[in-house]
Amino acid sequence: MWCAQSSLSNLIFFLLILWLPVTVAQAEGIQIKSVSMAAVEQGYEISIDSEIALNATLEQVLEKGIVLYFVTKFSLVDSRWYWFYDEVARGKLRVGLRYYALTRQYHLNHPSFSQSFNTLTEALQALGQLRDYPLIVKSDLKNDVDYIASLRIWLDLTRMPKPFQVEALGSRKWDLSSDKLEWRMKLPIPEQPFQIKGH
Numbered sequence: 040m041w042c043a044q045s046s047l048s049n050l051i052f053f054l055l056i057l058w059l060p061v062t063v064a065q066a067e068g069i070q071i072k073s074v075s076m077a078a079v080e081q082g083y084e085i086s087i088d089s090e091i092a093l094n095a096t097l098e099q100v101l102e103k104g105i106v107l108y109f110v111t112k113f114s115l116v117d118s119r120w121y122w123f124y125d126e127v128a129r130g131k132l133r134v135g136l137r138y139y140a141l142t143r144q145y146h147l148n149h150p151s152f153s154q155s156f157n158t159l160t161e162a163l164q165a166l167g168q169l170r171d172y173p174l175i176v177k178s179d180l181k182n183d184v185d186y187i188a189s190l191r192i193w194l195d196l197t198r199m200p201k202p203f204q205v206e207a208l209g210s211r212k213w214d215l216s217s218d219k220l221e222w223r224m225k226l227p228i229p230e231q232p233f234q235i236k237g238h
Contacts, residue, residue: 067094069192069217077232083174085113085130089167089192089217096212106137108198111169118185118223127186130174133195136162182226189221
């Protein structure tokens with residue numbers, strides 16, 4: 040009886056050890072939770088919910104006063120011309136995340152406004168939420184046509200100082216990006232916004 044309990048305890052302990060690295064690996068990165076697209080008077084808007092977590096390297100860089108720029112890119116392509124990538128609508132937003140040691144606050148710098156937060160957790164939570172962002176429509180959109188939508192969020196290394204760009208080459212510590220989320224859809228109508236869950 041004692042041997043059976045001991046074996047069971049060892050098995051549980053072994054499984055916990057195997058499970059633990061997976062949990063740590065999933066603690067950093069970018070995961071898209073949901074995206075919705077709505078028809079408005081001016082055209083179309085998207086809203087996105089995602090989770091963004093930094094690894095230790097990026098947190099240290101942030102504490103040194105280096106700005107981390109995150110890019111969110113949404114594209115809508117006519118499925119009939121998909122292979123030619125005929126982009127008919129797009130939305131691209133770049134937001135900077137910075138830490139000020141003097142005030143011990145984190146700042147999100149959007150193109151038109153800025154926000155301040157007392158903790159990194161609060162700043163990352165706000166960074167992962169995009170609300171009612173207008174799309175740029177390049178050509179006539181039709182309600183009866185199938186479109187292919189794609190969405191991706193990533194850390195823009197090209198905006199970092201050159202020494203950090205060189206250090207980032209070939210290093211996974213600097214590779215912070217969501218999977219590219221892609222789906223087929225028809226345009227939403229005012230009464231019925233389109234929504235999809237991420238991975």
